[in-house]
Amino acid sequence: MRYMATYDLMETIRNTNQWLGATARTIASYPHFALLPNPMIRWMAAWGEVTERTFERMIAKPDWGIGSFTCDDGRDHLVHPRTVVQLPFGDLIHFEVAGRAPQPRKILLVAPMSGHYATLLRSTVKSLIVNCEVYVTDWKNARDIPVSAGKFDVEDYTLYLVHFMKHLGPDTHVIAVCQPAPLTLAATAYLAEEAPEAQPRTLTLIGGPIDPDATPTDVTDFGRRVTMGQLEETMCQRVGFKHAGVGRRVYPGLLQLASFMSMNADRHSSAFTEQILRVARGEASDYDPHNKFYDEYLAVMDMPAEFYLSTVERIFKNREIARNVFSVEGKRVDIGKITTVAVKTVEGANDDISAPGQCIAALDLLTGLPAEKKASHLEPGAGHYGIFAGKSWRNNIRPLVLDFIGRNSEGPLPRSGLTVVN
Incomplete structure (x- = not known):
């Protein structure tokens, strides 16, 4: 049961961050905030947009996009x-x-x-x-x-x-x-x-x-360094109640993504910071290099x-x-x-x-x-x-x-x- 609870906890954290991003973006878009000449409003909207998109893409299967x-x-x-x-x-x-x-x-x-x-x-x-x-x-x-x-x-x-x-x-x-x-x-x-x-x-x-x-x-x-028992205990969980595979043992995609990103944490951190600044300056788009790469990179599946x-x-x-x-x-x-x-x-x-x-x-x-x-x-x-x-x-x-x-x-x-x- 604890493995299912851990799986659902990870999904809850992802869902919460997506919600926080959407909330920040929506609040910063209220018309009356335009009366305040404060760059923090634009930065909050930019942070919300990038955060919402980032955490939303983690559970979306990308389209092939070959029309x-x-x-x-x-x-x-x-x-x-x-x-x-x-x-x-x-x-x-x-x-x-x-x-x-x-x-x-x-x-x-x-x-x-x-x-x-x-x-x-x-x-x-x-x-x-x-x-x-x-x-x-x-x-x-x-x-x-x-x-x-x-x-x-x-x-x-x-x-x-x-x-x-x-x-x-x-x-x-x-x-x-x-x-x-x-x-x-x-x-x-x-x-x-x-x-x-x-x-x-x-x-x-x-x-x-x-x-x-x-x-x-x-x-x-x-x-070589990690034993099979350690891998099974720390990497494998059971799918939570939200999905058709409830109870199936998996290596969760969100856990895999955390491992991927930790290998180059500084580079990923810089990439997202620069993207927030680009959005705030109005220089970003749906198909800019950052979004094209991370829309695919962040889309992970359970194994x-x-x-x-x-x-x-x-x-x-x-x-x-x-x-x-x-x-x-x-x-x-x-x-x-x-x-x-x-x-x-x-x-x-x-x-x-x-x-x-x-x-x-x-x-x-x-x-x-x-x-x-x-x-x-x-x-x-x-x-x-x-x-x-x-x-x-x-x-x-x-x-x-x-x-x-x-x-x-x-x-x-x-x-x-x-x-x-x-």
Whole structure:
């Protein structure tokens, strides 16, 4: 019961701050205050506006915001995110471009389940939709999933990816961003042995912790330092009475957000102080850089507790993927069974979340894959977000990934993940 009370207390604090912001903004907008030549009135209104928006965004799922796209014919074509596979903990969505002929390259973009919504990859989707059919894993907020739907851990996540890949068929190119990279590699290996006819053509792993110990970071150090009992006691709570998932154990989004922001508290504090001053001077807008970034950054979702705990224990502490001992439903998944799927890794030289060396470790695990089907890229000067959503992605990495996909799109579809010895 105390875990539910703590969950509801956090929501109460968030709700109260949103109310305080709305109240300050409304009071400062009373016409008679215009008679007082006091800058504090404008500052109070600005503080209220920024505070209300900040705390309101924490519980709102952002929209994809991709309304239309200009095709080669010079006309704007509407873009419709359509759900093609619906499952309890996540959906597979397809970005349909109305009136455009199907594109030859079919891409499955595997979004992280790490606190933020799949819309974090909005700019990635927009850059790929130009000449690709783009599908994205759209993970759901755990607080909205009834307890009757059951558990969801790293094995379930892997099986969801297997299901999505089977649905899309073998002529698919998979791109996994950050957290899902190890499990996407495992899902591909699972298909190589259990359903080789459903393997994708290529697999691109971007900034993922395949081997967290290859290059230690603050994230990996935390995983080593804290025991599983401490994590379960301090990070996991039960969803409160307000939501459909009441009673479900989760790693709350608000708690995750507090952890994110504490890592760069000074920078975030300065950003909000400067935004309040901009609002007071009338220089801010709904779509200014601050709001565009924080509307997405502040929108957090609850993560199933069993997924969070099993990720820390099995991927980071026990390094089951890195040691090639990961199993699904009691059966070992051998990454060495991947023999036909071309694999590329992408890392950022300045990535402080998944540092260089962690992702490229995947290539050493692919003992059954010919050298010509392996590739890697280290982007100079790029941080974690830059390698999939920033300038580095748009100008350098995206062309390299599409070239890799193009070079491995010809020839027969993958049929078997097993090497036949005569």
